[in-house]
Amino acid sequence: xxxxxxxxxxxxxxxxxxxxTIYQSDKLNCFYIDFGGKFARFNCLALQKLKNAVxxxxxxxxxxxxxxADFELVTFNGCEHIYLLSAxxxxxxxxLLQGTFTMFKLNHMISDCLHRxxx
Amino acid sequence: xxxxxxxxxxxxxxxxxLLNQQIKKEAHSxxxxxxxxxxxxxxxxxxxxxxxxxxxxEERIHQLKLFKYVLDMGGNAISxxxxxxxxxxxxxxxxxxxxxxxxxxxxxxxxNIAAKCHKEQDFVTMEFLNWFLKEQREEEYKARRALELxxxxxxxxxxxxxxxKHVNKITYSEQ
Numbered sequence: 001x002x003x004x005x006x007x008x009x010x011x012x013x014x015x016x017x018x019x020x021t022i023y024q025s026d027k028l029n030c031f032y033i034d035f036g037g038k039f040a041r042f043n044c045l046a047l048q049k050l051k052n053a054v055x056x057x058x059x060x061x062x063x064x065x066x067x068x069a070d071f072e073l074v075t076f077n078g079c080e081h082i083y084l085l086s087a088x089x090x091x092x093x094x095x096l097l098q099g100t101f102t103m104f105k106l107n108h109m110i111s112d113c114l115h116r117x118x119x
Numbered sequence: 120x121x122x123x124x125x126x127x128x129x130x131x132x133x134x135x136x137l138l139n140q141q142i143k144k145e146a147h148s149x150x151x152x153x154x155x156x157x158x159x160x161x162x163x164x165x166x167x168x169x170x171x172x173x174x175x176x177e178e179r180i181h182q183l184k185l186f187k188y189v190l191d192m193g194g195n196a197i198s199x200x201x202x203x204x205x206x207x208x209x210x211x212x213x214x215x216x217x218x219x220x221x222x223x224x225x226x227x228x229x230x231n232i233a234a235k236c237h238k239e240q241d242f243v244t245m246e247f248l249n250w251f252l253k254e255q256r257e258e259e260y261k262a263r264r265a266l267e268l269x270x271x272x273x274x275x276x277x278x279x280x281x282x283x284k285h286v287n288k289i290t291y292s293e294q
Contacts, residue, residue, distance in 0.1 A: 029126075
C-alpha cells in the first residue's frame with residue numbers, strides 16, 4: 001500500500017542485503033524498510049527503536065526453547081508496524097539495520113568532510 | 120543524501136547509551152544515599168542522616184542534569200529502573216566506606232564517558248562533562264574526609280557521636 005504512494009526513484013538506497021533494503025527519503029525526511037514482503041515507513045526515532053528491539057532479541061534462547069515456536073513478534077510502543085519473524089529473518093533484519101546505521105555513520109563522516117568542515 | 124540522524128541528534132548512539140547508563144548510576148546513588156540516611160537516622164546519627172539526605176538530593180540533581188542534556192541534544196533519555204539498593208549496614212564506618220566506593224565508581228564512569236568523547240571528538244559533550252568531573256573532586260573529597268574522621272577521632276567512647284557531629288560540617292574549597 002505504502003509502496004504505491006511512493007516514487008521509488010526518489011528514494012536513496014541506504015543498505016541492502018539479500019533479504020531486503022532500507023531506503024531514505026530526503027524529501028520526506030524518513031526511511032522505508034522493504035523487508036519480508038512489507039514496505040513500511042519509519043521516522044528517525046522509530047528506526048532506532050526498531051533496531052534496539054531487534055538487537056534485544058536473544059536468538060540463541062529462541063532456538064533452544066522447545067516450548068515456543070521459532071518465531072518472534074517484533075514491534076515497539078507507538079510503532080505502526082509489526083513483524084512476525086523466524087530466527088533467520090531476525091538475523092537478516094538485524095544485519096540490514098546494522099548495515100544501515102553503519103552507512104549513516106559513513107554518510108555523516110562524508111558530509112562533515114565535504115560540506116561542514118572548512119579547511 | 121541528507122545526514123538525517125545527525126540532523127535529529129547531536130550526540131552519537133554510543134554516547135547516548137553511555138549517558139543513559141550514567142543517568143541510571145546517578146539514580147542508584149541517590150537511592151543508596153537515601154538508604155544510608157535512613158540507616159543513620161535509625162541508629163541515632165542524626166547529623167549523618169542529614170548529610171546523606173543532602174547527598175541524595177545532589178545525586179538526583181545530577182541525574183536530571185544528564186537527563187535534560189540527552190533530551191536537549193535530540194536523544195532519547197530513559198527513565199531508569201533502580202533496584203538492589205543496600206538497606207542494611209554492618210556499622211557506622213561501613214556506611215561511609217560504601218559512600219566513598221560509590222563516588223569512586225561514579226568518577227570512573229565519568230572518566231570512561233570522557234574517554235569516549237575524546238575518541239569521537241565529541242567536544243560538546245566533553246564540555247558538558249567538565250562540570251561533573253569537577254563536581255567529582257568535591258564528592259570524593261567529602262567522602263574521603265568523612266572516612267578520615269574515623270581514624271582522626273576514633274570510634275571508642277563518644278567517638279562516633281563526635282564523628283557524627285563533624286560529618287555535616289565537611290566542606291570543600293579549591294583555595
